[in-house]
Amino acid sequence: MRIHDTAVRQQALTRLRAGAKNAEVARALNVPLGTISYWRHVDRAARGECPGRPHRLCPRCHGRALDEAAYAYLLALYLGDGHLIQHAAHRVPSLMITCDDHWPGLMDACEAAMRTVFPDNSVCRVSKKGCHNVKVYSKHLWCMFPQHGPGKKHERPIALEGWQQGIVEHHPWEFIRGFIHSDGCRITNWTTRTVAGERKRYEYPRYFFTNTSADILRLYTAALDRTGVAWKHTRQSRAAKTVSVAKRDSVALMDQHIGPKY
Structure with missing residues (x-):
């Protein structure tokens, strides 16, 4: 299994957040399309952008309001x-x-x-x-x-x-x-x-x-x-x-x- 450097992942996320499509980023960085899709999903979930099940934020880690x-x-x-x-x-x-x-x-x-x-x-x-x-x-x-x-x-x-x-x-x-x-x-x-x-x-x-x-x-x-x-x-x-x-x-x-x- 190929391990991708953290810098490569950050480059991919930067391009994705700017509006680039998954396939475009995969070709540009020579990373499998499935890996790019997974990175995008995790990034969106961490920012609460995924539909359906909400991302579980922590008052200590993410600053969510605490009763x-x-x-x-x-x-x-x-x-x-x-x-x-x-x-x-x-x-x-x-x-x-x-x-x-x-x-x-x-x-x-x-x-x-x-x-x-x-x-x-x-x-x-x-x-x-x-x-x-x-x-x-x-x-x-x-x-x-x-x-x-x-x-x-x-x-x-x-x-x-x-x-x-x-x-x-x-x-x-x-x-x-x-x-x-x-x-x-x-x-x-x-x-x-x-x-x-x-x-x-x-x-x-x-x-x-x-x-x-x-x-x-x-x-x-x-x-x-x-x-x-x-x-x-x-x-x-x-x-x-x-x-x-x-x-x-x-x-x-x-x-x-x-x-x-x-």
């Missing part, structure tokens, strides 16, 4: 319960978020965020015992989630890039919601007290977020600090650590913007 609120939510879901997978049998990697079947609304929100961030890509749900894996396929997942790497998240450094940090600072509540929907929860604690000789039951809500990665915990608490939510670490002997939001004003703020899973 930053949806991305902040999806980023937190990925950091909590997500994985980037590249199977040998598939040419395109996938982002997989595992969602418990007890929370169908969460699953819908996850799928909606994927479709918003990747409007031209395939999104599906794969049923597993007690859960569904919500998946999106894209060649640009590495661009959008640079935190991916070998090994488990808690065994490698996790830090946001500058452009991600800007998005999170502009959309902290969406970022927090993604964390609560992945590795967090809203629960109602209760206690009893004796008042005027009568035993009374008192209930109070709290928010918890549990993760093994110290870096991911710092990203979560930094977002809480940005929104004015008071938090504290709970005492635990296990490897995973839990951040608690228990003060009444802070819980009310979380209820206003986050609420329980559904």
Whole structure:
């Protein structure tokens, strides 16, 4: 098979863009007509000029508009319960978020965020015992989630890039919601007290977020600090650590913007 130099391909594209016909360019450069046709098709697809299936542009590579609120939510879901997978049998990697079947609304929100961030890509749900894996396929997942790497998240450094940090600072509540929907929860604690000789039951809500990665915990608490939510670490002997939001004003703020899973 003959390999054509990059300069030859660029000459061909220059002539084609100027209006030359495929056969004319093939004769002039001594390149097979099929090769010229393929070069032209790829060039037109990259510029979004092909009819039918649209070219899938990337916000990072091509400057396509990005819904930053949806991305902040999806980023937190990925950091909590997500994985980037590249199977040998598939040419395109996938982002997989595992969602418990007890929370169908969460699953819908996850799928909606994927479709918003990747409007031209395939999104599906794969049923597993007690859960569904919500998946999106894209060649640009590495661009959008640079935190991916070998090994488990808690065994490698996790830090946001500058452009991600800007998005999170502009959309902290969406970022927090993604964390609560992945590795967090809203629960109602209760206690009893004796008042005027009568035993009374008192209930109070709290928010918890549990993760093994110290870096991911710092990203979560930094977002809480940005929104004015008071938090504290709970005492635990296990490897995973839990951040608690228990003060009444802070819980009310979380209820206003986050609420329980559904």
